[in-house]
Amino acid sequence: MVLLRQKLLPRYLLLSCILALLLLISSFWRPQGERPDCGSAGRPCSTFHIQTSKPPLLEPWLEPGGGSALIKECPGQSFQAWRLLKYLKSSMAEDGDILLEWYLQGWDQLLEFMESLGTMVSFFSQKVREKTSLIRELSLRNSMKVQGKTSDRPTPPAFGLKDGTYRSVQSMVKAELNAGVVNFYHRTDSGCRTLLRLHRSLLWLKLMLEGLSEGPDADGRYKTPGELSRDAYMVALAPHHPWLLRQAAEVVFLALPDRKYFLQLVCVQKQEEATPVLRVIIHALTQVHRRTQQILEEHGMLELP
Numbered sequence: 001m002v003l004l005r006q007k008l009l010p011r012y013l014l015l016s017c018i019l020a021l022l023l024l025i026s027s028f029w030r031p032q033g034e035r036p037d038c039g040s041a042g043r044p045c046s047t048f049h050i051q052t053s054k055p056p057l058l059e060p061w062l063e064p065g066g067g068s069a070l071i072k073e074c075p076g077q078s079f080q081a082w083r084l085l086k087y088l089k090s091s092m093a094e095d096g097d098i099l100l101e102w103y104l105q106g107w108d109q110l111l112e113f114m115e116s117l118g119t120m121v122s123f124f125s126q127k128v129r130e131k132t133s134l135i136r137e138l139s140l141r142n143s144m145k146v147q148g149k150t151s152d153r154p155t156p157p158a159f160g161l162k163d164g165t166y167r168s169v170q171s172m173v174k175a176e177l178n179a180g181v182v183n184f185y186h187r188t189d190s191g192c193r194t195l196l197r198l199h200r201s202l203l204w205l206k207l208m209l210e211g212l213s214e215g216p217d218a219d220g221r222y223k224t225p226g227e228l229s230r231d232a233y234m235v236a237l238a239p240h241h242p243w244l245l246r247q248a249a250e251v252v253f254l255a256l257p258d259r260k261y262f263l264q265l266v267c268v269q270k271q272e273e274a275t276p277v278l279r280v281i282i283h284a285l286t287q288v289h290r291r292t293q294q295i296l297e298e299h300g301m302l303e304l305p
Contacts, residue, residue, distance in 0.1 A: 070276055070277050070280055071085060071266075071277060071280065072267040073267075074264075074265070074266070074267040077116065077265065078112040078115075078116065079109060079112040079113040079116055079265055080109065080112075081265075081266050081267075081277070081281055083109055084106055084109040084110065084113075084281065084284075085280070085281065085284050087102050087103075087105040087106035087108075087109060088102075088103075088106045088284040088285065088287070088288050089284065090102035090105075091103040091106060091288060092287060092288065092291065093168060096291060096294075097168045097169060097170045097171075097291070097295070098168060098169040098170075098288065098291050098292055098295070099161075099167065099168050100135065100139070100161050100166055100167065100168055100169065100172065101161035101162060101167075103169075103288065104132050104135060104136065104161070106288070107128065107132050107198065108132070110128075110202075110205060111125055111128060111129055111132075113205075113265065114128070114205075116265060117256060117257060117261075118255055118256070118257065120251060120252050120255035120256075121252060121255075121256070123248065123249065123251075123252045124201070124204075124252065127197075128198065128201055131194045131197050131198050132198070134189060134191075134194050135166065135191050135194055135195065136161070138166060138189075138190075138191050138194075139161050139164075139165070139166035139191075142164065142165045142166060142175075143164055143165075143166075166191060169195065169291075169292060169295050170295060172191045172192065172195070173192055173295060173296075173299055173301070176190050176191055176192050177192075177299065182301070182304070183304075183305075184300070184303075184304065184305075185305065186305060187305050190304075192296075192299075192301055192304065193301075193304045193305075195292070195296070196296060196301060196302065196304050199289065199292050199293065199296065200236050200237055200240060201236070201237065202285060202288070202289050202292075203232075203235070203236040203289060204229075204232045204233055204235075204236035204237050205232075205285065206232075206282060206285040206286060206289060207228075207231070207232035207235060207236060208225070208228050208229050208232040209278050209281060209282050209285070210278075210282055211223060211227075211228030211231065211232065212225065212228060212259065212262055212263075212274070212278055213274070213275050213278035213279055213282060214275075215271070215275075222259060222271070224256075224258065224259065225256045225257065225258065225259055225261075225262055226253040226254060226255075226256045227253075229252075229253050229256060230249075230250070230253045233249055233253070237249075259271075266278065266281070
């Protein structure tokens with residue numbers, strides 16, 4: 001085992017050196033060629049469907065201050081699980097839609113979580129931050145266009161997301177389809193395409209947290225966060241990444257902190273305490289992911305290039 005690690009180490013060191021270059025490459029990567037015409041309305045022939053399990057039978061929205069609250073305020077850290085839950089709950093409209101202002105604020109908290117894991121995780125967090133910024137920029141641009149305004153003033157906190165075209169996932173999808181900015185065969189910087197990438201990353205985080213909430217295997221061994229992240233990545237993101245990025249992702253998994261560090265991020269010390277807390281977070285992520293999945297699937301958008 002030691003000899004194997006010694007042989008693999010130079011490979012990972014090399015990959016880490018070119019990580020920044022790969023991030024740049026990924027920004028310009030495009031799928032090559034066109035897919036053959038199939039069906040009507042320019043829709044692709046098939047879509048990738050993600051099976052989602054039923055949520056656990058737990059009270060889903062526990063916040064600090066309640067008598068039975070599981071989610072605690074964690075002093076001295078940027079990521080706060082209770083705040084993430086608040087934003088996820090707020091994003092879920094009564095009609096089954098997802099409100100983008102709260103959805104993106106939820107991602108702001110998830111970015112705090114990711115970036116607290118170390119600089120190597122910037123491999124993922126940098127790309128996610130670019131995507132949340134793009135949707136906000138598109139929303140602001142559209143809002144100012146509707147109002148006939150042009151201004152260099154600082155961007156307002158709501159980014160035009162409180163009402164209008166980018167108020168929700170449904171309204172954004174409808175507007176962008178009508179405007180013809182969504183292309184099913186070539187990349188465009190549409191809000192729909194950008195949301196799909198965030199949607200896949202949300203699945204990656206959800207699957208990783210599900211692994212952290214589970215007990216040990218038959219031998220009493222817990223999987224490491226690196227192993228859990230790799231397993232989740234292979235399901236949620238690897239099928240959509242080129243080979244070079246998949247190899248570079250291995251460096252990130254090696255650099256992740258241990259399980260105890262992850263537990264401290266949700267203000268617990270033991271696995272027994274962490275499991276119910278993580279299940280509440282997983283439940284919230286599952287609800288938001290399921291709704292987004294349904295909307296994108298209804299419009300044939302699960303394979304936007």
